[in-house]
Amino acid sequence: MKLSLTVNGRQESLDVEVGTSLLHVLREQLGLTGTKEGCAEGECGACTVLRDGKPIDSCIMAAHACEQSEITTIEVIGDSPDHPSELQNCLVESGGIQCGFCTPGFVMVLTALLKVNAAPTDAEIKHALAGNICRCTGYAQIIEAVIATAKTHQ
Amino acid sequence: MKEFVSAQSIDEALDTLSRFGDDCLIMAGGTDIMIQQRTGDIDPRRYLHIERIESLKGILVDEKILIGSTTSHHSIVSSKNLQRLCPGLVSASATVGGWQTQEAGTLGGNICNASPAADTIPSLLAANALVHLKSSSAERTVRLDEFIVGRRMTSRLEGELLVAIEVEALPANASEVYIKVGPRSAMEVALVGLAVRISISPLGIVENVAIATCSVGPKPFRAIAAETAILGSQLEDEAVMNAVSELTQEASPMDDFRASARYRKQVLGSALVNALNICQLQHKLREQS
Ligand SMILES: Cc1cc2nc3c(=O)[nH]c(=O)nc-3n(C[C@H](O)[C@H](O)[C@H](O)COP(=O)(O)OP(=O)(O)OC[C@H]3O[C@@H](n4cnc5c(N)ncnc54)[C@H](O)[C@@H]3O)c2cc1C
């Protein structure tokens, strides 16, 4: 069935089978492979994208349910690959990235958090990250990176 | 070929439902549906997407409280009105997965999916919730405990749309809590979920009480015998122990790899004692202020 989607500000016209996840369309049809598939069942947050500015798991979001939404993926966070966002810089510096598989999902959720709360507390950061799993870092460095990002904005 | 209809108004949704009936699956946030579809539990030919219908969203506080069926858990948790008037539901919605699940997942979806572990249902039952249903030819209002009829079963009729959920506000002298017990509260199915809403008089007498649970039987339920055991009491140990015994007798939890039935019953009993303690403390603090 026809699907028109707005991804990262671009209007896309596609033919997609009904019931396909947004994640599948992003990765397999639009070639936006920055968004990762971990669990494919809404548990790990690796596939997080913003839908009208709100974080959602794209693995359990029907692509056709996004026709009237603005989708934002990791590809447009930061100005360019050479000029990452402040949060991305802080994640690198704090050691909040190891294998990096979870990172796009964390960046999307944290970008959404910092937009509504420029100086989140430890508890607020942990709360926002309840739906994101990282197998490598132990989270402390990720939280540190958010706090460092908030400081650069003060 | 499969079809996906995104309705823009209630009338459009009801029209689609009247044409296709059960041949069309209602999709709100899709957080339950997408997983059921992936595991092969369901294979719908036609979806009716209702998330874009503005009039199904939002929280209306008047003499009664009306919550639109596609109101997200995140909107419930963020609502100042509900934090004050329905704090049990707010705590329950706050445990439904992480932020991403709470943005997409809706209250109506949690009810209609009718999981034995649906976290919002105990607090809704304790608030005497009613569900407002509409079809192209009729409208009806049903008590939530009559709407949820069994494990993943509701009394929704073919062609009906859940439009709104009505709850009673927490009375001024009342307290309420939702206790979810699990390996960790977010992102996990509850081993035991327990909601208590209670009014205590200035003399310390229980004037009104509602106790409801999930995850300890095929469907969430109000524990009437346990309520009767403490109604009119001053929450003395004996009354509380009677309530615990009634509650655990009425529960029929599962025995599975996550926890044994015996363990779940013990946890349920302790959850009730804790819930009553918290409510009593809230009551004392209110009396002092
Ligand atoms: C990672 C993860 C964690 C979760 N954790 C929890 C948890 O801790 N506790 C919990 O209770 N749930 C949990 N859930 C389940 C789910 O998120 C909730 O049940 C959610 O509220 C469902 O809402 P939805 O809008 O996504 O429903 P959908 O998937 O859109 O629909 C669910 C069912 O309800 C029907 N339906 C929906 N809206 C209507 C309507 N208005 N009228 C008639 N029928 C309707 C649909 O046809 C479908 O059968 C979790 C899910 C995920 C993916």
Ligand code: FES
């Ligand atoms: S891949 Fe979507 S939440 Fe894990």
Ligand code: FES
């Ligand atoms: S850095 Fe490896 S999973 Fe998070």
